[in-house]
Amino acid sequence: MSENKYDVAIIGGGLAGLASSILSARQGKKVILFEKNKYPFHRVCGEFISNESRQFLVSLGLNIDELRLPSINKLNISTSNGDSRAFQLGLGGFGISRYLLDHKLVEIARQSGVEVRENTAVTKLDFQDDLHEITTSDNKFSAKTAIGAFGKRSAIDKQMNRPFIKKPLPSKRNFIAVKYHVKANLPADTIELHIFKDGYCGISKVEGEDRYCMCYLTTASNLQEYGGDIKTMQEGVLYKNPILKDYMSSFPSLYDDPLVISQVNFGRKLPVENHVLMAGDSAGLITPLCGNGMSMALHSAALAFPIIVSFLKGNLNRPDLEQAYTTSWKRQFSMRLKVGRTL
Ligand SMILES: Cc1cc2nc3c(=O)[nH]c(=O)nc-3n(C[C@H](O)[C@H](O)[C@H](O)COP(=O)(O)OP(=O)(O)OC[C@H]3O[C@@H](n4cnc5c(N)ncnc54)[C@H](O)[C@@H]3O)c2cc1C
Structure with missing residues (x-):
């Protein structure tokens, strides 16, 4: 060849x-x-990776046990006014x-x-x-x-x-996604999903002490409404959910700017x-x-x-x-x- x-x-x-x-x-x-x-x-x-893939990753050669990753088997969902409910995750997963x-x-x-x-x-x-x-x-x-x-x-x-x-893409079906790694102290076995207008934000533990992934998806029109400025949009839209307001204003980000993708x-x-x-x-x-x-x-x-x-x-x-x-x-x-x- x-x-x-x-x-x-x-x-x-x-x-x-x-x-x-x-x-x-x-x-x-x-x-x-x-x-x-x-x-x-x-x-x-x-x-957050579902345990559906655990064995496959091991078969590829990934030593999951050695990485000492957080096991996640609970789900906590809050509605846009902050009311929350807890669930057990059937299959569960882990954070990496x-x-x-x-x-x-x-x-x-x-x-x-x-x-x-x-x-x-x-x-x-x-x-x-x-x-x-x-x-x-x-x-x-x-x-x-x-x-x-x-x-x-x-x-x-x-x-x-x-x-x-x-x-x-119609603007209601055109999404943006934003991700931070933050320093937090939440239960390591729980993935949290917090709903806000036209979007939701997930937060769960990954490897490393106090390191959590906070990632949300929302419509591009939400961002447009706030002149394309992520921080102002978060304050105007995501902060309406009191849990997100608390988390986003108090958890320090572990890197300078969030990662953002558009046209999802x-x-x-x-x-x-x-x-x-x-x-x-x-x-x-x-x-x-x-x-x-x-x-x-x-x-x-x-x-x-x-x-x-x-x-x-x-x-x-x-x-x-x-x-x-x-x-x-x-x-x-x-x-x-x-x-x-x-x-
Ligand atoms: C907001 C959000 C949250 C999510 N959260 C989860 C979650 O918690 N759990 C979960 O299981 N899934 C989640 N997903 C989905 C998950 O991230 C994707 O399904 C997964 O990453 C897909 O893997 P992939 O290999 O197809 O693509 P990717 O991982 O995106 O990889 C594609 C690669 O192609 C490269 N590439 C692109 N163009 C070129 C080019 N021209 N030449 C060379 N390289 C190129 C890119 O740089 C990239 O590295 C989430 C998705 C979003 C949007």
């Missing part, structure tokens, strides 16, 4: 991309993963920052033989002569299979002309486009209230990998590869996403 030719090219090094890369490399495949950022880095995410989790997984990926190109944005994805052509700012690569794991929204979605990005869109996407198998949020984004987007990202990697291996062994042709992935992706996730969209 020529130097720049791979069995599997993965665009995006979040959970879906990293898990796909580890699984494929362990099968002896030549794998390249492109990530536009440099590890380790913070991301907007609530950082994406900074740490993705960093650990990229180490495992490298040890498994994945060629990790960080700080490398893919600018163009084409398909010609039965090969994917991947263009970055300074190089070109080709691969027999490609996994699109570039998250909720990427410049690549535009370049690929994906249908979900072409439709203008829960619209429908397709699991295969231009012969690229989409995994994680690139295939479909579930509302964070459901609390298992990370598990879905990991699960989609687990679905894609055996089908890709079968194709590379010559047991499936390309239309079968794409059909098999589409069918199993829809079987696993269509209903969850539909339920998520109604929340």
Whole structure:
């Protein structure tokens, strides 16, 4: 195989991309993963992982016990006037920052033989002569299979002309998300969800002493109403919930500015486009209230990998590869996403 030719090219090094890369490399495949950022880095995410994914992460090589992460098995929800109710979480989960989790997984990926190109944005994805052509700012690569794991929204979605990005979003369905790490002293076994007008804020413990992830989702129109200023919007909207007012005005942030993402869109996407198998949020984004987007990202990697291996062994042709992935992706996730969209 020529130097720049791979069995599997993965665009995006979040959970879906990293898990796909580890699984494929362990099968002896030549794998390249492109990530536009440099590890380790913070991301907007609530950082609560359902125990649904615990065993899978362990099988990837993550030593969860050694990390001494907080176990979370209770849920506390408050309404916008501050009335709250406590629930037991059936399956439960644990808290870990994406900074740490993705960093650990990229180490495992490298040890498994994945060629990790960080700080490398893919600018163009084409398909010609039965090969994917991947263009970055300074190089070109080709691969027999490609996994699109570039998250909720990427410049690549535009370049690929994906249908979900072409439709203008009505402002009530256009969301922003904001994340802080704060120093707090709340029960470590509880995830709290606090509701406010057109949004909700989650807070739960991650690794490290007194470190909590505080992350909220709201409409872009709420922010527009406050001239695009996060702090004023928080005071005008989130502070109406007395619990949030108390937390946000008293818990010190552990980094200078919050992380903010915009144009979060829960619209429908397709699991295969231009012969690229989409995994994680690139295939479909579930509302964070459901609390298992990370598990879905990991699960989609687990679905894609055996089908890709079968194709590379010559047991499936390309239309079968794409059909098999589409069918199993829809079987696993269509209903969850539909339920998520109604929340
Ligand atoms: C507010 C909010 C809170 C959430 N809270 C939770 C929670 O508590 N629990 C949970 O399970 N889920 C939660 N989720 C969902 C979860 O964060 C996602 O479902 C999960 O991160 C998806 O993983 P992914 O690998 O698909 O995408 P990501 O983790 O977003 O990774 C995509 C990667 O692709 C890279 N990339 C993009 N474009 C390019 C390019 N052109 N070239 C190279 N690299 C590129 C990006 O830099 C990024 O690293 C939350 C989501 C939101 C919005």
